[in-house]
Ligand SMILES: Nc1ncnc2c1ncn2[C@@H]1O[C@H](COP(=O)(O)OP(=O)(O)OP(=O)(O)O)[C@@H](O)[C@H]1O
Ligand SMILES: O=C(O)C1=C[C@@H](O)[C@@H](O)[C@H](O)C1
């Protein structure tokens with residue numbers, strides 16, 4: 001089985017995905033890291049050198065490659081991945097999808113405490129700009145995220161809850 005975690009930057013896809021994979025003894029794939037390895041460049045470099053439009057094509061190709069390569073895995077996707085090329089439909093067809101719906105206030109707290117430079121969409125922004133960007137982006141992306149098979153709400157989503165819901169679905 002493939003399990004896809006989707007949601008905004010900072011919602012905890014990578015953190016929770018790694019924990020869930022370890023509990024299930026599944027492979028863990030972080031789509032951002034997979035894409036970086038495949039292209040031999042960082043996410044920041046790909047944005048800078050290729051532009052966002054091309055980045056989204058490379059991201060889609062990486063998603064298809066992951067599905068080819070792994071029949072059983074927990075896959076944490078990039079924050080924007082579900083919102084381009086019907087990638088959410090593709091993920092729903094190839095596995096179970098979980099949307100980590102963490103409030104924007106909590107996400108901004110986490111991101112502002114982390115290194116903004118590795119997230120090109122936030123690099124160089126002030127605190128107010130980061131918050132405004134997240135609110136704006138989520139209001140557009142929610143329609144895609146909500147097509148996930150299961151949505152988890154909350155400030156602190158535990159791997160235990162994720163595993164319970166997985167067993168019930
Ligand atoms: N449940 C949690 N409680 C508190 N902090 C958390 C939690 N999950 C993740 N974090 C912190 O929030 C930050 C972002 O988490 P993470 O990298 O897992 O998010 P992400 O969804 O993978 O983001 P991106 O889309 O940018 O890759 C990290 O600094 C992480 O330590
Ligand atoms: O929300 C987004 O659009 C992004 C999230 C990250 O995971 C990376 O895929 C990249 O920084 C873009």
Ligand SMILES: [Mg+2]
Pocket residue numbers: 013014015030032076077
């Ligand atoms: Mg991540």
